[in-house]
Amino acid sequence: MTSRNKIYFVSDVHLGAPALKNNREREKLFVSWLEEISRDAEMIFLMGDIFDFWFEYKRVAPRGFVRVLGKIAEITDKGIPVHFFTGNHDVWVFDYLPSETGVIVHREPFETEIKGKRFFLAHGDGLNPSDKGYMFIKSLFHNRTAQWLFSRLHPNFAFGLAHRWSKHSRLSNGIEGAKFMGEEKEEQISFARKMINEGKHVDYFVFGHRHLALEYNLNEESKLFLLGEWIREYSYGVYDGTDFRLEKIHNTPPTGKN
Numbered sequence: 001m002t003s004r005n006k007i008y009f010v011s012d013v014h015l016g017a018p019a020l021k022n023n024r025e026r027e028k029l030f031v032s033w034l035e036e037i038s039r040d041a042e043m044i045f046l047m048g049d050i051f052d053f054w055f056e057y058k059r060v061a062p063r064g065f066v067r068v069l070g071k072i073a074e075i076t077d078k079g080i081p082v083h084f085f086t087g088n089h090d091v092w093v094f095d096y097l098p099s100e101t102g103v104i105v106h107r108e109p110f111e112t113e114i115k116g117k118r119f120f121l122a123h124g125d126g127l128n129p130s131d132k133g134y135m136f137i138k139s140l141f142h143n144r145t146a147q148w149l150f151s152r153l154h155p156n157f158a159f160g161l162a163h164r165w166s167k168h169s170r171l172s173n174g175i176e177g178a179k180f181m182g183e184e185k186e187e188q189i190s191f192a193r194k195m196i197n198e199g200k201h202v203d204y205f206v207f208g209h210r211h212l213a214l215e216y217n218l219n220e221e222s223k224l225f226l227l228g229e230w231i232r233e234y235s236y237g238v239y240d241g242t243d244f245r246l247e248k249i250h251n252t253p254p255t256g257k258n
Helices: 023-037 066-077 096-101 132-142 144-151 155-167 187-197
Strands: 006-010 041-046 082-085 104-106 110-114 117-122 204-207 213-217 223-227 235-239 244-248
Touching: 006 023, 006 223, 023 041, 023 066, 066 082, 066 096, 082 096, 082 117, 096 104, 187 204, 187 223, 213 244, 223 235, 223 244
Parallel strands: 006 041, 041 082, 082 104, 117 204, 204 223
Antiparallel strands: 006 235, 110 117, 213 223, 235 244
């Protein structure tokens, strides 16, 4: 019997993205990957923007994603913890997703110890407080009054509005993959360095959001990992108690854009 001793991390799958035309193929691939890793997974971390848009009305959930939701529920039913981080695209998770699939929802960065190592985990957006424009948008999305007002919209109009916004987001121009901008301009690296300089010990910083797969040595004791995306690279992270490494799926569907 295969032992469950690996921890898996993935982000930015963007299921249902209207800017892409291969959503069904990507969803099936993601379900297949979840099935495969569930054989030896001790825990699974879904690190944000798994869905390109998500909003739960009190009695209405987003159409689609039944394969993914069913597979996640199947995994948690086996007793494997699945942690779900809200990203900037799927921030509006309330009680439906955790109650139906059994995921543990994180709306803020999460620090934890795994197999003797200290992890700092977050989707990776909004780490730079000097970015006033983005911080305002993020605070608006988390505002309960704004959420209540959005929920008053008819789902057909609300989801149509969200999908039109998504078509004009950076995802529409990000098919070719993100480029490393240098450590001084990478928000996640600056954030991690600040924490370390303030005396915080973290063995592994793990982020999504950037659509860039990257392993970066902060110092002799601390590493930072950006998990990449499932639009072009199909990358993910795995930790076995000894090493954290980035891996990629190679048998992937063609990149598609509407």
